[in-house]
Amino acid sequence: MGTKSLSGMTGFAAAESNAAVLEQAVAGDEVAFARIVAAYHADLVRVAYGICGERDLALDAVQAAWLIAWRKLGHVRQPDRLRSWLVAVTANEARRIVRKRGRRRLVELAAGKPEHSDPDPTDAISRVDLGNALGRLKPEERSLIALRYGADLDSTEIGPILGLTASGVRARLARLMTRLRKELGDD
Amino acid sequence: MTEHDPFEARFRRAYRLYLDEAPTEVDALAVARRAAAQRRFGSGAWRWMPAFSAGVIATLLVGVLIFGVSTVQPGVQPAPGAVTSSPSPEVLATSVAPVEVAVIEDLVYATGSHTDDTTELELDLYSGARLGDTPIIVHVPGHNQSRKSATVLPQALAEHGATVLVVDGSRPEPEAAIADDGRGFRELVESVACAVRFARGSEYGSETAPLVLSGYSYGGGSAAHVALAGESFASLWEEYGESTGGPPSVIECTVGEASTRVDGLVGIVGTYDIFIGEESRWDGAYWLEHAPELQQMLQSTIGMHPELKVRLLAGDSDWLPIEVPATFEALATEAGYDVALTEFAGGHIVPMELTVTTIMDLVDPLAVAPRAATDPAPLSEPTTGTITLGITDLVEMEGQELVGYILGSDEEAQDEAAPEEDAATSNREVVRIVVGDGVVSASGRAELPPGTYPLWVFAGESRCESLGRPMCGGQASEGDAKVSSEPMGYPDYLCMLSFDLEAGEHIRIGLSGLPPNLDPQSTKTVPCWVSSWAREPWKQPH
Numbered sequence A: 001m002g003t004k005s006l007s008g009m010t011g012f013a014a015a016e017s018n019a020a021v022l023e024q025a026v027a028g029d030e031v032a033f034a035r036i037v038a039a040y041h042a043d044l045v046r047v048a049y050g051i052c053g054e055r056d057l058a059l060d061a062v063q064a065a066w067l068i069a070w071r072k073l074g075h076v077r078q079p080d081r082l083r084s085w086l087v088a089v090t091a092n093e094a095r096r097i098v099r100k101r102g103r104r105r106l107v108e109l110a111a112g113k114p115e116h117s118d119p120d121p122t123d124a125i126s127r128v129d130l131g132n133a134l135g136r137l138k139p140e141e142r143s144l145i146a147l148r149y150g151a152d153l154d155s156t157e158i159g160p161i162l163g164l165t166a167s168g169v170r171a172r173l174a175r176l177m178t179r180l181r182k183e184l185g186d187d
Numbered sequence B: 001m002t003e004h005d006p007f008e009a010r011f012r013r014a015y016r017l018y019l020d021e022a023p024t025e026v027d028a029l030a031v032a033r034r035a036a037a038q039r040r041f042g043s044g045a046w047r048w049m050p051a052f053s054a055g056v057i058a059t060l061l062v063g064v065l066i067f068g069v070s071t072v073q074p075g076v077q078p079a080p081g082a083v084t085s086s087p088s089p090e091v092l093a094t095s096v097a098p099v100e101v102a103v104i105e106d107l108v109y110a111t112g113s114h115t116d117d118t119t120e121l122e123l124d125l126y127s128g129a130r131l132g133d134t135p136i137i138v139h140v141p142g143h144n145q146s147r148k149s150a151t152v153l154p155q156a157l158a159e160h161g162a163t164v165l166v167v168d169g170s171r172p173e174p175e176a177a178i179a180d181d182g183r184g185f186r187e188l189v190e191s192v193a194c195a196v197r198f199a200r201g202s203e204y205g206s207e208t209a210p211l212v213l214s215g216y217s218y219g220g221g222s223a224a225h226v227a228l229a230g231e232s233f234a235s236l237w238e239e240y241g242e243s244t245g246g247p248p249s250v251i252e253c254t255v256g257e258a259s260t261r262v263d264g265l266v267g268i269v270g271t272y273d274i275f276i277g278e279e280s281r282w283d284g285a286y287w288l289e290h291a292p293e294l295q296q297m298l299q300s301t302i303g304m305h306p307e308l309k310v311r312l313l314a315g316d317s318d319w320l321p322i323e324v325p326a327t328f329e330a331l332a333t334e335a336g337y338d339v340a341l342t343e344f345a346g347g348h349i350v351p352m353e354l355t356v357t358t359i360m361d362l363v364d365p366l367a368v369a370p371r372a373a374t375d376p377a378p379l380s381e382p383t384t385g386t387i388t389l390g391i392t393d394l395v396e397m398e399g400q401e402l403v404g405y406i407l408g409s410d411e412e413a414q415d416e417a418a419p420e421e422d423a424a425t426s427n428r429e430v431v432r433i434v435v436g437d438g439v440v441s442a443s444g445r446a447e448l449p450p451g452t453y454p455l456w457v458f459a460g461e462s463r464c465e466s467l468g469r470p471m472c473g474g475q476a477s478e479g480d481a482k483v484s485s486e487p488m489g490y491p492d493y494l495c496m497l498s499f500d501l502e503a504g505e506h507i508r509i510g511l512s513g514l515p516p517n518l519d520p521q522s523t524k525t526v527p528c529w530v531s532s533w534a535r536e537p538w539k540q541p542h
Helices: A018-026 A030-052 A055-075 A079-100 A127-135 A141-148 A156-161 A166-183 B007-019 B028-041 B054-067 B089-095 B152-160 B176-180 B180-203 B216-243 B272-281 B283-289 B292-301 B324-334 B353-367 B411-417 B520-525
Strands: B102-111 B121-126 B138-142 B163-166 B211-216 B263-268 B307-315 B338-344 B384-386 B395-397 B398-404 B404-407 B428-435 B440-443 B446-447 B452-458 B492-501 B528-531
Touching: A018 A055, A018 A079, A030 A055, A030 A079, A030 A141, A030 B007, A030 B028, A055 A079, A055 B028, A055 B102, A055 B292, A079 A141, A079 A156, A079 B102, A127 A166, A127 B007, A141 A156, A141 A166, A141 B007, A141 B089, A156 A166, A166 B007, A166 B089, B102 B180, B121 B452, B138 B152, B138 B180, B138 B216, B152 B163, B152 B353, B163 B180, B180 B211, B180 B292, B211 B216, B211 B353, B216 B263, B216 B272, B216 B292, B263 B353, B272 B292, B272 B324, B307 B324, B307 B353, B324 B338, B338 B353
Parallel strands: B138 B163, B138 B211, B211 B263, B263 B307, B307 B338, B404 B528
Antiparallel strands: B102 B121, B121 B163, B384 B446, B395 B398, B404 B428, B428 B440, B452 B492, B452 B528
C-alpha cells in the first residue's frame, strides 16, 4: 500500500456538494480539506498576488490563510459563503504581510515588450504600465482592486473585509478608477 | 465609472492577465496535511494542551515522569553558554504540555484617535491548537505597555488552548483621559470595545465562543468598563455624548457590527477607582471632582449585565490600595454578579501562575456546556454505536508504511469505512496517519453513545510520548484523560486515553509519538497503531 492520490479532487463542486465536503473538512477530514484547497487555491493566490504584487509574498499569504482556514472552517455557516470567506482571510493575510514589509513600493518597470498579447493591441493597457500603476497604489487600494476585479466580489462583500460600508467601497473604487484612468492614459 | 465603462472593461481584462502571472499550481493534499499537522501538533512532542484540570495535569505529570518525557536527554549536559530552559515547578504546572502557538501580528482592529483619524490600531493574536469555538481572551496591558512587551501571558494562555488577542496598553493618563469632556477616555474604551468586536466578528474570532476580557493595572480599569457595559456599550456612550454635549466618538472599528458582549472579566491589579469615586481612597476622587457626569455614567454600568463573571486579583502590598478592588468587588457583589477577589502576597506584579489559573479557571466553566447526566456505557455491554472513519489514506514515508488500525468496531461500520481492506485486516479499520516533522498523528470520526471510552494508543518500537484529550466540539470535562504505563506485553509503553463523548460528537484522536530528541530518520521504522474504543481492549493489531 502506498500513498493514495486524490483522484478527482478538482471536481470539487461536481463530485459532491460543497456542503458535504465542507462538513467533512470541518470535522477534520484532511482529504476533504484538500479538495477545498484544490478548488480555491488558484483564486486565492491571484487575489494575494493582486494585493502583494510579488509571487513569494502571495504564496506566503495563501499558505497562512490555509492554516487559518483549517482551524476556523467551522465558522463558515453557509457553504455558499465559503469562497468569499476564504478570500477575506487571504486578503487579510496579504495585507498583513504587505504592511509588515513596510509598505515598500514595487519596482517600476521600464517599458519593454509586453508579456501578454492582447486580442486588440490598440485597445490594450500595457502590462508594464499596469504594473507600474498598481505599484504606486497603497495596499488598501490594491486590496480593493484585487477583491473587485480579481475575486469578483461586489461592494457588499468587500465592505466587511476592508472595514468599509458598501457605499464607501463603491466611492473609493470610483475614485481609484478615475485615477487609474488618468495614469493609464485613457483621458 | 459605470457598469459599461469601456475603460473599466479594458482594465479588467488587463488586470486578469496580470493576475495570471500568479503561481497557482498546488499540491492540495500536501497543503491540507501541512495545515492539519501544524495546527494540531506543531513541530515537536507535547504539542497538544487543552485546558486540563489540575487533577489531570497532575496525572499527566506522573505520566511524564513515568515515560521520562524530557526535552533534554538524560546524561546529556547542555553546552556551555547554551540557552536552556529549566522551568520552575510553578511554571511546569501550567506548561507541562506546551502546544504550538501561532502568533499573528499586527491585525488592524480599529482606526482613528482624537488627534489623528488615520491612526491604525493593531493587535496581536495568539492561538493554540484547540479546535472549534475556542475560548477567546482579549487582554489589555497596563498603561503605556506595548503589546510587543506583553507576550508572556498571552503565550501561556494560548498554550492552554485559548485564542488570545492583545492590544497595546492605554496611552492617556487618567488626567488626560478625562480632559476635554473625557474624549481621551472614550477613545481608550472604544478601542477596547473594538478589540472585543474584532474577537467576536472577524474571521479570527467567534460570535459564540466564551470571551473573557482581562486587563492589567490601568488596562484593568478600561477592561472593566467595557465588560460591565457589555452589549450596551455603544448606546451608553451615544446617550452620554448626547446628554453632555460630548465627547465625540473617534474610533472606527474594523468589525463595526459585531457584538461587544463579554462573558467574563479578569481584573489584574486593576484601577477600578473610575467606578468608585468618593468611596475610593485612591484618586477616584479626582474623577468625581473633575468629571462627575462621566464617573456617574461609569458607575451606572455596575449591574447592567449581572450575568458577567468577575474575577479580581489584588496584591496585599500594592501601591494601589486594596480598598479599591475590595470596594469594586463589594459593589459588584451587591449588584448580583458572580464575583471573586483573590488577594495575593505581593505588590503590583502578579504571579504569572495565579493570573493564568484565574483566567483559565474562568474560561473553562464558560467553555464547557452542561452535560446530560448519563452513566457511561459499561465496556462489557454491547456498544450500539458505530465508528465511521474518514477516507482511508495511508502515507508512505521513505519506503516504510505507518499504519493505524481501529480495533473492535462493528462489522457494518468496517464494511462502510474500509471497503478496500483485505481479509487479513478485515477486523480493523484504517485511520489516517499523517507524518510531519517528527510528528505522527492520526484522526478519525466517531459517533458513539454517551459514555467514557478508552482510547489505547501504543507504538511498537517507539515510546508513546504524549497524549492529548480529543476535541469534543472544543469541549471536554474534567478527569477524562488518563495515562497508563502498563506495558501490555509490548516492548514499549502503552498509553491509555479515555474521554467523554456526547452522542454524535466528532472526536479527534491524537498521538504525538516521537520525542523531540529522536532522530527523525528513525521514524521510518516505527510502526504505530492507533486503537480507538474497544470492548476487547487487549486485542492486538497483529
